Amino acid sequence: MTDSCLATKPTLNITQQRQQIRRQMRAKRQQLSAEQQQQAAENICRQALALIAQYDAETVALYLAFNGEISTALLIEKLWQAGKTVCLPRLHPFTAGHLLFFRYDRHSLLQPNQFAIPEPELDLTRLVTKNELEIIFTPLVAFDRQGNRLGMGGGFYDRTLQHLQQRNVIAVGLAHQCQQVNQLPIEHWDVPLSQILVG
Template structure:
């Protein structure tokens, strides 16, 4: 291991449709959010600012060769990825090959990914 830390997304408690990233360890207390997704229990001491992340792995429903991603429609990752080129992290999608499509329709707020890892 190269002394890397893992940070998981947590729904921001005060800013709707925004994410925070909290450090995760095997003994980190977890709780279900409003969507039934398990996330670290909010502890402000474990929050890492976005500009301190190295890589941001993002989920997706579909993707295309241009790096465009289709999410679940909440815009959480689009907001997080906004102006990612001005931040220190690299956004990488995690996908299965069956999720690739020829072209995705995009809007001005859609942020293409730097790379996508496929099984």
């Protein structure tokens, strides 16, 4: 038998592994039915409200669902009804790769960013400082049992969470069960989450 017959498929490096997981998980997410998405959103809403009550949090950062992410619309509505301050992220206009958070209510104006994701307009009167944030709920592409999170690859949340960790902000991922893997390939800049709620 020749050496060529014994050749095996090259092992993927960490970057390739992460990209492969992203493709697989996004495909799984897209396959979920509208009913499954709705059920997941309701399950997440119940869990998130209980967590917010547990910490008696008043200022909560969320996201608007994009590309199959769990919808936060119901949770946002419940938080408004409870008188909580809801914030949404916006790409930092001056510091590349970072996020700012702005108060979001029924009258807030949204505009698509460079990734076509709706974000609040740049109104500094509605800016929420890192010291004001208590809980931040993040989207994710994949997660593991150790609380590791894999995002879309831009590093926006990782950079933001690094700063928020110093202020004891609770970082919570929201995910579908199908997004869980046994162990994610981790890079040194990855920031683990305090908790992950699964819909």
